[in-house]
Amino acid sequence: MGRVTFDVAVSVDGISSRPDQTAEHPFGEGVDLHAWMFETADENAEELAAILSAGAYVMGRNMFGPDRGEPDLGWSGWWGPEPPYHAPVFVLSHHEREPLVMEGGTTFTFVTDGIESALRQAREAAGEKDVSIAGGAATVNQFLAAGLVDEIRLHVVPQVLGHGDRVFDGVPPQHLEIVSVRAASRVTHLVYRPVGRLG
8 A cells, every 4th residue: 555645835825725726827926836846846856747647636625626616517617628647536526526536547536424434435446556645635634634644745845825725734743754865956855754643
């Protein structure tokens, strides 16, 4: 069985997105934490390969799209007809929806009965490969608080956003072991392993 990991790009103050998310601004207006993935991809090839090596993914509904309440059944994600995952993606939601099959091997399955169910389904789909918690912050924090994450991968961008959805909010104090640190020109990659609760 593979590990449960997550990759999330954050500002120096730990913010991964803002609540003013729209179809035009997936992470909130003025938030650009992912330029390193596209503008300096060669420099960050190892980290990008690690993100896309998982056998299955879990994400929150706000990571899948900007709609709230009843889902927009015409919406198929931010990524166009061929999302980058090329693997099963389990989307946490309060609303049932039929699985959405995309080009390139990605199928979005909507899970309405919580993180444990989504993780179980993702593990079954991934086989021996890792399961990646793809975000956003609220979803990552639920998995961290439940002690279900084996490896934390933060990609820290030199910006201070001041307010928004913060990674580690509501997560109990815990010890983290440093696995690796690598600074690139536009991002610092930090990898940790949770090793136990504090107190």
